[in-house]
Amino acid sequence: MITASHLTRTFGARVAVEDATFDVKPGEIFGLLGPNGAGKTTTLRMLAGLIAPSSGEATVAGIRLSRETIDQVRARIGFLTEAPGLWDRLTVRQNLMVYARLHQLANPSRIVGQALERFGLQDRGDSLGAELSKGLKQRVALARALLHDPPVVLLDEPTSGLDPQSARLVRDLILDLRRRGHAVVLSTHNLYEAERVADRVGVLRGRFLAVASPADLRQRLFGSRALVRVAGEASGYADVIAACGGRDVLVDGDSLRFALDELTHAMPGIVRALVAAGAAVVEVTTEDAPLEDVYFTLVEGSEPAESEAR
């Protein structure tokens, strides 16, 4: 649905995005993670046809981005910009009607009515844009971006500045997009959000530092970690763990924490060895490094992007 190949964008001497290559399939949510100035918005704008790449190419909804195809591409994407950008003096219904007409939708009134219902805005149709809370504005903006049922949805910081309840509502709406088969690119600072909704994430800092699922990134950076709790003191069993391939073994009272490659295959052998050594195994669990750790390891380990350095 989206294929970006070596996308690069420079503004004068400043490189905003360098060599971005990724793809997003229908029904997939791809998270763009990165610090301010990392190139997330520029990447989304390139995919939306608002900014031309300096080099590289992209195919969006089956159409290769070019000056000639830009209007076709814009008809097939829904772009939620960082600011909701509603017309404050128009009602919610009027805001949506203008966009329904710009997209030349048949029976715009019916479609707007459906959108209001889908996004829980039925009783807000006649409210002015200026009267809405930030969360409601964001919901209207999301409804607006999806009026024409675009196969590709680009979301720039969709929950930024929202209260937890509104953020959760917006996240639920994003998850619904996956169920409906949309290809979604989501730019966010919110690592919790990325972990909750994104199937894969791209950690961006001018260039992509990594592209993978959150689980794969953890595995790649930290390996798998496990915790084994035994009845009584655990210190006597650290050698058993090490002998079975466990690394970085930490003992804390009745608990043993360790890293392990191929955790699923190796764990039964470790449990057998512990039992053979006389341990009474009470609990065996895996321990995942939070995405936050993955993010900071990647970002702090990278050189600042040129855009940030300047």
Place this chain on the structure above:
Amino acid sequence: MVPARVTALVGKELAELARNKSALLPVLAVALVSMVLPFFIGLAVPRITGDRLSSDADLVQALAKAGEELPGALGLPDESAVQAFVFHRFLTLLLLVPVTGAITFAGHSLVGEKLGRSLEPLLATPITTFELLIGKVIGALIPSLAVMVFTFAIYLTGIGLLAEPGVLGVMITPRTLLLVFGLGPLASLVALQVGVLVSARVNDPRTAQQFGALLILPLTGLFMAQMTGIFVLTTGMMLLLLAGLAVLWGLLLALGVKLFDRETILTRWR
């Protein structure tokens, strides 16, 4: 061009204006002044001073020169003829109404969208630059012209009610209609296009309005020249002027489409 997209944008502009009536104040103020001034000079001053207009040698001489452009006036009694001349000359001042409207509305046009952060989602739709600029211009032209036509109607009604008998009849000529319904809209269009063009390149509505205001100068000059008799805008000259303004508008529109750069607007408006 897809007309449905242009009408969607025009409808939006009008709906926004309907909820922002204070934006009409400058144009209504100009309308009021340009309407009241000729009645003050043509009717109130003679009554206050006791001197009839037809006793002013300069005015009578100017009327004689302008006979060609207002032939009906020559058949009227002296006082009526001079009144007709004054009211007719002040029609040029009415042109300031649509031009002021254009400047006011166009100044807010794209800059307003930028400041409200509503331009980026709009640019992400299939609307073309041409459609966007045309929609913005028409959306501002309609209220400007509506105020002008309303003002013109009140002007004529006032003449019919307050001026000497026969003055209204000689005022309504093809030349008058050409001035109001030809020159007015075209001058307004040019002012709008300048406003939108500048509005797309700056971040402040006032800057756009200041550029647009430059168009008031030639109109004021035209009015003064008409009043003093230095220059008389004949029907032939007016047709030439209309053609010139139409060409200028077309060029400004083409220039606007060429200069309107979505990338620059999105990346340099901070």
